[in-house]
Amino acid sequence: MDASRRLFDTAQGFRFILPPLAMIYLVTQITGARKVLEQGDRLSTDDAMRLVEVRDLLGGQPWYDLFQHRVLPPEGLSMHWSRYIDAPMAAIMAALDPLVGADMAARWVAVIWPLSLGVLFMVLTARLTARLFGYLAATIALLGFMTITVLFNGGFGAGATDHHAVQIILMLLLCGSLVLPDHALRRGIAGGLAAALSLAIGLEMILFIAVAGLVLVLSHALCKPEADKRLLGFSAALAVAVPLLMAGQLDPALWSVPVCDAISPPLVALTTAAFAASAIAIGAGRYLARPALRLLLLLPLGAAVALALLPSLQPCLAGPYTALSPEVQRTVLARVQEIKPALYYLINDGARSIALFYPFYVITLLYGAMVIARRGEGLVILGFLALGAVLSFWQTRMGTMALPVIAMAFGAACAWAINHGRTALRAAGLGVFAFVGLSGPIAAAFVTLTWSGSGPAEGQVALGDRCNTIDQVKRLAEVPAGIIFNPLNFGPMLLLATPHSVTSAPYHRSADAFANGILPFEGDEAGLRAAIDRTRADYLLFCAGDVYGPETSIGTELSKGGLRPWLAEVPLEGSKLRLLRVLR
Incomplete structure (x- = not known):
C-alpha cells in the first residue's frame, strides 16, 4: 500500500x-x-443522423435550415x-x-x-x-x-x-464551478456559460442544471462564503448566453415560436426570470443576515416566478412526445428501451443490469458512505449521483444525470475506502473497485452461462441492427434513387449511405416518421400497402429474416422471402438486406 x-x-x-x-x-x-x-x-441511429446533418451543411444546406428534407418528402422532418x-x-x-x-x-x-x-x-x-x-x-x-x-x-x-459526450463534459465543468472554492464570480460565470451551451445543444441535462442552480441558491440562503458572487455570475451568464445562443442557431422567423425540445421563448423566459429572482435575493440578502430569513424570502420569490412562467411552461410539462398520437405513444414508445425504468432490466435482463446498473448503484452507495463519514464533504457531487440513480427508476435514460460525476465519485469513494483504517471498509473499497472493473466481463460470462440478457426488450420490433451498417446499406446506392419505405432504425443510415429518401426515422417531431417504421410492418397487407401508397414509396426494405411483431405479420412474411403481386425483388447479391420494388 x-x-x-x-x-x-x-x-x-x-x-x-x-x-x-x-x-x-x-x-x-x-x-x-x-x-x-x-x-x-x-453507428447508432443518432450517430448516423448527426453525420447526415454535417454532410448536408457542407453540401450547402443553410445554417438555419434544420429540416431533413429526405425524410417524408416533400414536407421533410424538422430536427x-x-x-x-x-x-x-x-x-x-x-x-x-x-x-x-x-x-x-x-x-x-x-x-x-x-x-x-x-x-x-x-x-x-x-x-x-x-x-x-x-x-x-x-x-x-x-x-x-x-x-x-x-x-x-x-x-x-x-x-x-x-451530442451526449459534449453535454457530459459541459456538466463536469458546471460541477467544477460549484465545488471549487476560489474565484467565485469567475467560476459562476463559467458555470453559467457551460450550462447555456449545454441547453443550446439539447435539453437532456436541464435537470442537472436545475440542481446546480438550487445548490447555488441554497448556498446563498445559508450565507456560505462568496455564494452571492457565484450565484450572480451563474445566473447572469445563463440569462445572457441562452438568448444569444438561440439567435445563433435558430432562424429569426422562429424566435417567437415556443417549442419544448430546444431553446425557445419559454426557456429564455425561465433563465431571465431566474436571473431576476437571484438578483432580488442577493440584494435583499444584504439586509437579511440570518439563513432562516433568506429562506423565508425565497419561498414567495420562487412561487412568484413559478406562477409567472406557468402559462408558457405548462405545455412542456407533459414531455417531448405530446405531438405523437395516443396510438403511437401506446404501441411504439412503450418499446423504446431507454424509456423503460431500470427496474424492468433489473428483473428481466441480468447481463444489462450487471454491466450498467449495479456498478452505478454500488458507486453511489459507497460514495454516499464517504460523504456521511466526512460529514458532508462532497455532498454536491452526491446530489448529482442520487439524482441520476433515483430518476433511473422512472426512465433508464435519466441516469445520464449522474454520468458527468460518476467516474470522479468512483475514484474518490474507492480511494477513501482503500486507505481507511477499518478492514471492512478497505475490503468494500477493493470489492467495488474490482466489481466495477470486471463488470463487463462478468456480464458477458452471465450471458454465456444463462443464455439471457442483452436481448431485445419484450415486444420490441426488429431493428435490423445486423444489416444497419454503412457497407450494407450503401449497396442500395446502386439502385435508381427513390423513396424507400423502411423499418424505423434504417432511416438515418439510408440518408447517410445512399441518395434515397425515407419514410421513417425515430424522431419525435413527426408522428408519421415514428409510426411508419413499425406499425405497417407489424400489421396486414392492406395496412402496409395503404401506408406505401400514402407515402408514395418506390421501394420496401427489410433486414432479411427479421421478425416484425407477430410471426404472422406481413413484415415478417416478406422479410423471410414472401412476395406479393404488387412487389418485385430487387437483386442485392450477397447482401443481408431484402429490397422490393413497388409495382404501379
Whole structure:
C-alpha cells in the first residue's frame, strides 16, 4: 500500500501515469475504430443522423435550415438538434474530404470526434478529482472512465457522434464551478456559460442544471462564503448566453415560436426570470443576515416566478412526445428501451443490469458512505449521483444525470475506502473497485452461462441492427434513387449511405416518421400497402429474416422471402438486406 501511495498519490506519480492511461483508452478503441472505418459499423441511429446533418451543411444546406428534407418528402422532418455540434465536425470532415473522399471522411469523423472528447473528459476529470480528493482518487477515476460501461457508452467510444459526450463534459465543468472554492464570480460565470451551451445543444441535462442552480441558491440562503458572487455570475451568464445562443442557431422567423425540445421563448423566459429572482435575493440578502430569513424570502420569490412562467411552461410539462398520437405513444414508445425504468432490466435482463446498473448503484452507495463519514464533504457531487440513480427508476435514460460525476465519485469513494483504517471498509473499497472493473466481463460470462440478457426488450420490433451498417446499406446506392419505405432504425443510415429518401426515422417531431417504421410492418397487407401508397414509396426494405411483431405479420412474411403481386425483388447479391420494388 505504501508503494502504491508513493506511485499514485503524488503529483509527480500522477503526471507519469496520466499519458499511459490515455494511451490505453485509445488502444482499447482500435477494434471499434476499425469496424467504423472498414465496415461502417458501430453507428447508432443518432450517430448516423448527426453525420447526415454535417454532410448536408457542407453540401450547402443553410445554417438555419434544420429540416431533413429526405425524410417524408416533400414536407421533410424538422430536427431539434444544434448547429453548434455540427460546426466543429463539419470542419474536420471538410479537411478530410479532399484526402480520403466523402464516405471515408464521415467515417474518420466518427472516430476522431468521440476519441478526442474522451481524452478531454479524462484530463478534466483527472484535474478536478485530483484537486478535490487527491491523486490516488484521480487515478482510480480514470480507470473508472474506461470500465464504467454506462459512462463509456455515453458517447466516448468509436462511432459515437451524437451530442451526449459534449453535454457530459459541459456538466463536469458546471460541477467544477460549484465545488471549487476560489474565484467565485469567475467560476459562476463559467458555470453559467457551460450550462447555456449545454441547453443550446439539447435539453437532456436541464435537470442537472436545475440542481446546480438550487445548490447555488441554497448556498446563498445559508450565507456560505462568496455564494452571492457565484450565484450572480451563474445566473447572469445563463440569462445572457441562452438568448444569444438561440439567435445563433435558430432562424429569426422562429424566435417567437415556443417549442419544448430546444431553446425557445419559454426557456429564455425561465433563465431571465431566474436571473431576476437571484438578483432580488442577493440584494435583499444584504439586509437579511440570518439563513432562516433568506429562506423565508425565497419561498414567495420562487412561487412568484413559478406562477409567472406557468402559462408558457405548462405545455412542456407533459414531455417531448405530446405531438405523437395516443396510438403511437401506446404501441411504439412503450418499446423504446431507454424509456423503460431500470427496474424492468433489473428483473428481466441480468447481463444489462450487471454491466450498467449495479456498478452505478454500488458507486453511489459507497460514495454516499464517504460523504456521511466526512460529514458532508462532497455532498454536491452526491446530489448529482442520487439524482441520476433515483430518476433511473422512472426512465433508464435519466441516469445520464449522474454520468458527468460518476467516474470522479468512483475514484474518490474507492480511494477513501482503500486507505481507511477499518478492514471492512478497505475490503468494500477493493470489492467495488474490482466489481466495477470486471463488470463487463462478468456480464458477458452471465450471458454465456444463462443464455439471457442483452436481448431485445419484450415486444420490441426488429431493428435490423445486423444489416444497419454503412457497407450494407450503401449497396442500395446502386439502385435508381427513390423513396424507400423502411423499418424505423434504417432511416438515418439510408440518408447517410445512399441518395434515397425515407419514410421513417425515430424522431419525435413527426408522428408519421415514428409510426411508419413499425406499425405497417407489424400489421396486414392492406395496412402496409395503404401506408406505401400514402407515402408514395418506390421501394420496401427489410433486414432479411427479421421478425416484425407477430410471426404472422406481413413484415415478417416478406422479410423471410414472401412476395406479393404488387412487389418485385430487387437483386442485392450477397447482401443481408431484402429490397422490393413497388409495382404501379
